[in-house]
Amino acid sequence: MNQPSSRYLTPENVLRLANYELSVKTFVEGYLAGRHRSRQRGSSIEFHEYRQYTPGDDPSMVDWRVFARTDRHYLKTFEQETNLECHLFVDSSASMGYPDGGMIDGGKLSKLDYASFVAACLAWIVTVRNDRVSLHLFDDQVRKSFPPGTTRRHLHAMLDALETNQPGRPTSLPEALKKAQPLLKRRGTLVLLSDFYDDPEELFRALNPYLHRGFKIHLFHVLAPGEAELEDRGLTRFVDMETDDQLIVHTGTLREAYRQQLQDHTRALRRLSNSRGVDYAMTTTAEPFFHLLDRMVKN
Amino acid sequence: MLFFANNAMLWFLAAAAVPLLVHLFARTRPPSAPFSSLRFLRKVVSSTSRARKPKDWLLLFLRTLAVLLFALAVLQPLLISGDGSRSTDSHHVVVLMDRSGSMAASEGARTRFRRGADMGAELLGSLRPASANVIWVDAMPDAVFPELGPNIPFLVDALKRTEPAAESGKLRVAYDQAISQLEAVEGTKEIILISDFQQSAWEDVDLPAVPSIKVTTLAAANGDLDNLAVTALQAVPSSPVIGQQVSIRCQVSNFSEANRRVTLFAEIGGARQSISLDVPAEGSSEAAFPVRFDREGQVALAATIDEDAFSFDDSRYAVVEVSRALKMVLVAAKDSPDAEVIERIALALPWLDCQVVPDLASALADQSADYLFVTNWTGKMADELRARATDGTAVICQPGDKVSSSALATIVGGEWAEGEVYREEQSPQSPFSVRVIAEDHPVFSLFASGEFGSPADARFFQRVRLPTDGFENLPYSAVLNYSDGIPALMVARADVLPVQLWNLPIDATQHTWNGENFVPFFAEFLLNARGAALSSSEGEFAPGMRVAWEPDERYQAESLTLQNDKGEQVAVELVAKGASNELVSVDSPGPGAYRWMSGEVAVNRAVVNFPGGESDLRVLATDEITMGEAVTAREIDTYTALREGVPLWMWLIAGVLLCLLIESVVARWAVAPIEKPSNTPRAA
Numbered sequence: 001m002n003q004p005s006s007r008y009l010t011p012e013n014v015l016r017l018a019n020y021e022l023s024v025k026t027f028v029e030g031y032l033a034g035r036h037r038s039r040q041r042g043s044s045i046e047f048h049e050y051r052q053y054t055p056g057d058d059p060s061m062v063d064w065r066v067f068a069r070t071d072r073h074y075l076k077t078f079e080q081e082t083n084l085e086c087h088l089f090v091d092s093s094a095s096m097g098y099p100d101g102g103m104i105d106g107g108k109l110s111k112l113d114y115a116s117f118v119a120a121c122l123a124w125i126v127t128v129r130n131d132r133v134s135l136h137l138f139d140d141q142v143r144k145s146f147p148p149g150t151t152r153r154h155l156h157a158m159l160d161a162l163e164t165n166q167p168g169r170p171t172s173l174p175e176a177l178k179k180a181q182p183l184l185k186r187r188g189t190l191v192l193l194s195d196f197y198d199d200p201e202e203l204f205r206a207l208n209p210y211l212h213r214g215f216k217i218h219l220f221h222v223l224a225p226g227e228a229e230l231e232d233r234g235l236t237r238f239v240d241m242e243t244d245d246q247l248i249v250h251t252g253t254l255r256e257a258y259r260q261q262l263q264d265h266t267r268a269l270r271r272l273s274n275s276r277g278v279d280y281a282m283t284t285t286a287e288p289f290f291h292l293l294d295r296m297v298k299n
Numbered sequence: 300m301l302f303f304a305n306n307a308m309l310w311f312l313a314a315a316a317v318p319l320l321v322h323l324f325a326r327t328r329p330p331s332a333p334f335s336s337l338r339f340l341r342k343v344v345s346s347t348s349r350a351r352k353p354k355d356w357l358l359l360f361l362r363t364l365a366v367l368l369f370a371l372a373v374l375q376p377l378l379i380s381g382d383g384s385r386s387t388d389s390h391h392v393v394v395l396m397d398r399s400g401s402m403a404a405s406e407g408a409r410t411r412f413r414r415g416a417d418m419g420a421e422l423l424g425s426l427r428p429a430s431a432n433v434i435w436v437d438a439m440p441d442a443v444f445p446e447l448g449p450n451i452p453f454l455v456d457a458l459k460r461t462e463p464a465a466e467s468g469k470l471r472v473a474y475d476q477a478i479s480q481l482e483a484v485e486g487t488k489e490i491i492l493i494s495d496f497q498q499s500a501w502e503d504v505d506l507p508a509v510p511s512i513k514v515t516t517l518a519a520a521n522g523d524l525d526n527l528a529v530t531a532l533q534a535v536p537s538s539p540v541i542g543q544q545v546s547i548r549c550q551v552s553n554f555s556e557a558n559r560r561v562t563l564f565a566e567i568g569g570a571r572q573s574i575s576l577d578v579p580a581e582g583s584s585e586a587a588f589p590v591r592f593d594r595e596g597q598v599a600l601a602a603t604i605d606e607d608a609f610s611f612d613d614s615r616y617a618v619v620e621v622s623r624a625l626k627m628v629l630v631a632a633k634d635s636p637d638a639e640v641i642e643r644i645a646l647a648l649p650w651l652d653c654q655v656v657p658d659l660a661s662a663l664a665d666q667s668a669d670y671l672f673v674t675n676w677t678g679k680m681a682d683e684l685r686a687r688a689t690d691g692t693a694v695i696c697q698p699g700d701k702v703s704s705s706a707l708a709t710i711v712g713g714e715w716a717e718g719e720v721y722r723e724e725q726s727p728q729s730p731f732s733v734r735v736i737a738e739d740h741p742v743f744s745l746f747a748s749g750e751f752g753s754p755a756d757a758r759f760f761q762r763v764r765l766p767t768d769g770f771e772n773l774p775y776s777a778v779l780n781y782s783d784g785i786p787a788l789m790v791a792r793a794d795v796l797p798v799q800l801w802n803l804p805i806d807a808t809q810h811t812w813n814g815e816n817f818v819p820f821f822a823e824f825l826l827n828a829r830g831a832a833l834s835s836s837e838g839e840f841a842p843g844m845r846v847a848w849e850p851d852e853r854y855q856a857e858s859l860t861l862q863n864d865k866g867e868q869v870a871v872e873l874v875a876k877g878a879s880n881e882l883v884s885v886d887s888p889g890p891g892a893y894r895w896m897s898g899e900v901a902v903n904r905a906v907v908n909f910p911g912g913e914s915d916l917r918v919l920a921t922d923e924i925t926m927g928e929a930v931t932a933r934e935i936d937t938y939t940a941l942r943e944g945v946p947l948w949m950w951l952i953a954g955v956l957l958c959l960l961i962e963s964v965v966a967r968w969a970v971a972p973i974e975k976p977s978n979t980p981r982a983a
Contacts, residue, residue: 095335111335171336197336227335238334247337248329249344253354253966257343265339 006159008113008120020125020293050074085132085148085188087215088119089180090162091222093139094242095195097167100224100285111222114285115193116162118220118292122191125293127155136183137161138176139169145183170242173198174206187214196221200268204276211276219273220292221266221282228284230258305375312374315367322359357965365958372951377944389486391447392428393477394419394454397436397494397519398461399468400842400913404495404609406521412463415493415519418935420455422491422517425939432480433457436494438466438843438887440473447480465611465889466843467500467910474506481512488512495520496924499915506926514927520918521932525555528612528914529563530583532602534619536829537691538669540650541595541623543826547588549602549615553578554915566601568592592621597838597904599892601864612914616864616892616906618838625829627653627670628662636806637674637697647818651825659684668692670825674805675699678706685710688798693828697801698763707765710798711791713773718766730758730811733787733803737778740790741827745819752816755779761809762787763802779803790827799828838905846884846905848895849876854902856880861905864892 053062053073063076092112099108119135126133132148135158144165146158173194184190190210196203196219207217232252239246266282273280281295334340396419402412409417423431430447433454434440443457444450474490481488488511494501496518508514531550539545547567553559558580564573565588578584592598600617607613627645631638638655645653656662659680662671671687676696688694696710700722708715725731733755735743746753759781767784779788789800804810812820840846846869850856859882861869870885882895888907895903921929930938 098333098335195335197338224335233330233332235329237329237331238337238340239331240337241333241335243337245337246331247340247344249340254340254343254347257347258339261339261343 006120006156007163008116009124009159013117013121014124016290017121017125017293049077051077085134085186086122086126087134087136087148087184087188087190088122089136089138089176089190089192089194090115090119090165091139091171091173091192091194092137092143092165092167093169093171093195093197094167095171095197096222098195098224098227098241100226109285110167111195111224111285112165112167114283114289115220115222116165118193118222118289119191120159120162121289121293123155123158127152132188133158134184135161136176136180137165138173138180139167140172140175141169142176142179142183143168145180147183148186148188167241171195171197174202177203177206177210181209184210184215188216190215190217191220192218193220193222195223195227196265196269200265200272203269204272204278207276207278211278216279218279218296219269219281221269221280223282223284225284225286228262230255305373308370308373311370312367314370315363318359318362318366322362354965358962361958361962361965365955365962368951368954368958372948372955376947376951378947379942379944390426390428390489391481391484391486392423392426392431392489392491393447393481394423394431394433394458395436395470395473395477395490395492395494396433396458396461397468397470397492398463398466399437399497399500400463400465400611400910401495401497401500401916402519403463403465403611404520404524404526404916406524410463411495411519414932415495415517416458416461418517418519418932419491419493420458421935421939422942423451423455423458425942427451428489429486430484432477434473434477434480435461436468436470436473437464438469438841440469440476442476442480447484464843464887465907465909465913466887467912468494470494470500470504471506478509478512481509490514490927491517492926493517493519495916496919497913497915498917498919499912501919501924508926516924516927516929517935518918518921518924518929518931523918524609524916525557525607526609526612526914526916527559527561527578527604527607528552528554528609528909528911529602529604529615530612530911530914531585532600532615532617532908534600534617536826538620538622538625538829539592540625541593541621542591543650545590545592545619547590547600548585549588550583550585551576551578551604552583552911552914553580554917556580561604564603566599566603568598568600592619595621595623597621597901599904599906601892609914609916611890612909612911614890615908616839616890618892618904618906622650622669624650624652625669625825626667627651627672627825628665628668629653629655630657630659630662630671630673631655631675632657635674636808640805640807641672644818644821647814648822651822663687669829670695672801673697676702678702681706681709685712685798693825694798695801695828696798697803697805698765700763702763704766707800711773711775711789711800712798713775715773716766716768718768719764720766721764722761723764724761725759727758727760730760731762732758732782733779734782735778736780737776740776740778742778742788742790742820742823745823746816751819754816754820756816757810757812759804759810761804761806765800765802775800788824799824838903840905840907842890842907842910843887844907845887846871846893846907847874847881848903848905849879849881850895850903854897856882858897859902860896862894862896863888864894869893 050063050066051074053075057075061075061077063074066072066074096112096115097110099110123133123135127150130150132150134148135146136142137144144161146154146161173196210217230251232255234252235248235250237246237248270280281292283289283292396416398412402410402415404411406414428451430449431451431454432447433443443454477490481490490512492514528551529549530552531548533548535546535548547565549563549565551561551563559578561576561578562573563576563586564571567588567590572588574586576584576586598619598621600619601614603614629638629641633655642653642655645651659673662668662673663680663683670693672695673684674697677699678701684694684696698707698720700720702720704715704717704720735755743754745751762781762785765786767786774792775789776792777786777788778790781787786800787802791798846861850859856873861871861884863869869888871882872885874881874883890907890909893905893907894901921931
């Protein structure tokens with residue numbers, strides 16, 4: 001497969017992503033075993049190989065006939081077939097354009113850039129395994145949507161869309177999720193990349209239909225360092241990037257309360273995620289995004 | 300009141316407005332910054348605005364206060380008491396310094412006077428008035444300067460050098476002197492009155508306030524002091540004759556709230572006697588030492604008690620002039636029966652010299668008389684007779700039939716009811732008789748044994764009828780009355796003047812008295828008539844007065860010296876007094892007995908006693924001192940500091956630092972977070 005090159009999928013990233021190819025079993029685990037061939041080992045009708053028993057293997061997989069003949073334990077393994085479908089939701093609201101991360105192309109890395117990097121990498125990982133990946137760019141509605149696909153053309157189209165994507169209107173993730181629901185025909189893995197400036201309860205009410213359909217959901221909470229920790233810049237007139245509202249505050253006096261407020265918000269997200277079996281991770285644009293991929297691998 | 304030493308920097312106070320201006324204008328153009336979402340910030344602002352607004356105002360207040368305090372510190376403020384009249388070019392002060400006897404009382408290591416003088420010196424030093432003076436409040440108030448002067452150090456030195464005097468203080472004289480000196484100058488005027496505010500001396504003092512003159516009182520006493528004092532010493536009679544029974548009476552007063560027992564020593568002409576006395580609390584006891592003198596001349600008396608904390612009044616001195624004979628001037632016609640009888644009695648009594656003068660005016664002109672016996676008094680010159688009695692002469696009046704009730708009232712000093720006064724005569728068959736009314740009167744003590752018969756054992760054929768109505772209101776005792784109640788012999792009570800009324804006939808043909816009982820009765824009457832005269836001691840000088848003596852021609856004035864009771868010489872000077880010279884001590888000597896010496900012989904004596912009023916060392920409480928602004932000894936440091944001005948800049952700087960410290964604490968004070976979910980799990 002030719003290596004694609006995009007703003008958000010650089011050759012260096014691709015080279016590094018190669019290590020993730022064999023480690024995404026949970027990531028793309030399908031809902032119908034045997035529907036698609038998979039290199040995952042497991043129970044199926046297609047014989048794969050014999051291999052010697054090692055402690056920890058399922059005893060039911062021991063081939064007792066071979067044992068009878070050879071007096072050794074061998075496991076009979078089969079190739080497993082799975083369905084593969086990953087849906088990437090990238091928040092493209094105005095707040096995601098907050099530039100406070102590292103540098104990219106001579107400019108500051110925004111949260112949208114960061115989310116786009118993650119989405120591009122995940123799309124690439126899924127695609128190279130011939131699994132299906134979809135991409136949805138949204139703010140208060142779904143602005144652009146790519147249905148699940150496995151081809152390189154599909155990948156390139158998604159990468160192009162990410163490159164040309166610009167932060168736009170105010171966020172309404174629950175609204176966007178409601179509108180995206182008809183677009184996702186099959187259950188699979190749902191990855192949401194957002195700054196989650198929404199009410200956590202409302203967000204999870206919007207996610208409930210997906211959970212009921214059996215989607216495995218990952219919430220990646222992306223914040224800029226300046227959001228995670230309010231910079232003490234004295235008396236400042238803050239302008240809301242989504243609504244253009246203005247607020248004059250003395251950052252020095254509010255830092256602690258702001259930190260507490262943000263912490264309460266993330267706690268609420270984490271609490272609701274844990275209660276519904278949703279994976280939740282918070283990161284800042286100052287951190288390498290690969291740790292999110294590592295996190296998925298571990299899960 | 301605040302006084303700014305650095306007035307030129309008053310404009311600096313405007314700096315206090317800087318924080319307010321910064322606060323107002325800093326909010327108008329804060330730097331603008333895009334932010335992803337104001338959602339959390341709005342929540343924080345809405346939840347903390349209630350706490351933050353007071354905090355903002357508190358910070359503004361603290362910052363403004365810090366700048367204001369700093370600006371005030373730059374002005375070098377001084378805290379000054381009262382009306383803010385700090386030492387200026389127009390402030391004039393007179394210090395009235397009490398140096399009376401009670402100021403010599405010691406309280407701790409210092410006397411009241413020393414403490415008061417130190418207070419005055421300190422106050423003068425701190426006030427630094429344009430001019431000042433010190434007037435001593437003593438028996439003869441005088442000032443250090445003849446008028447207010449600018450030499451404050453000299454006055455301070457005078458206060459430190461001077462000692463209290465054993466004298467009474469004439470406050471009113473000193474106060475008037477201070478007023479007159481202050482009225483001669485322009486500006487703010489102040490009298491600083493330093494005294495122990497002795498209760499007995501100050502209770503009734505009412506000094507007139509002068510609106511333009513501020514009065515400050517400094518109490519030099521810390522509190523009451525207990526004291527015992529010999530407050531009286533006298534001989535009764537005060538001028539005895541040789542061989543006469545004399546009672547030396549000593550009075551000891553207790554100025555404390557506890558009963559005291561004290562040993563009293565009496566030194567009478569070199570002989571020493573003692574007696575133990577119980578003196579009640581806040582009262583006095585008297586002791587009498589009987590004595591007879593066997594030679595004429597001056598006899599020194601001294602009464603002493605055990606020395607106590609205030610020793611100046613533990614002794615008292617007196618001089619008794621013992622005469623060979625007493626002189627009676629009899630106003631009667633020459634060769635009259637009355638004169639004849641009295642002259643015969645005088646011949647019988649070795650201690651009595653009698654001189655008969657025909658008219659009352661001549662009798663009054665003789666100042667040397669111890670007795671003035673006016674027979675057949677017509678009521679003339681009643682005032683002069685009374686004045687003579689005031690001077691210590693025993694005046695005996697025999698009313699005549701022409702005396703008026705008003706003349707009688709004048710002579711006895713009371714209201715005597717109007718009534719007819721006329722002479723009554725009785726035949727030998729029905730004479731007047733008398734009876735003793737007051738048997739315990741000293742006149743009759745000699746007759747108690749019966750050896751000398753009875754004075755009432757006689758009949759009288761003539762008398763003057765005196766009105767009896769209202770007699771009980773007179774300060775007199777009737778010792779002998781006629782049988783019908785008409786007074787026959789009226790003796791004045793001991794506390795009034797010795798004018799006696801003799802309403803008995805003297806002419807031998809008018810009574811049946813014989814020599815055996817009449818002469819002793821007349822002699823006892825004369826002696827007791829003088830006994831009632833409580834005249835001052837011979838040669839006694841008031842404290843604060845200079846001791847003086849005008850020697851007669853027997854002595855050469857230049858050769859005479861004055862010695863105190865320790866044999867030390869007292870400086871004297873010769874002062875011309877009319878045609879003669881008078882020897883006067885240069886200074887007023889303190890309490891003690893003094894002798895005028897001609898060579899080794901004492902030719903005259905003088906005594907000076909501690910003023911009795913100064914022995915009561917109890918003082919007025921601060922709130923009882925109604926004059927001016929009262930300052931106690933304990934408050935003087937603070938008062939002086941306030942008058943001088945307490946610099947406040949270091950306190951203001953400390954206030955600035957405190958404000959900044961609080962400001963930093965308040966600025967770091969975290970605004971209370973919004974309500975947290977109670978069951979939020981801790982973030983992984």
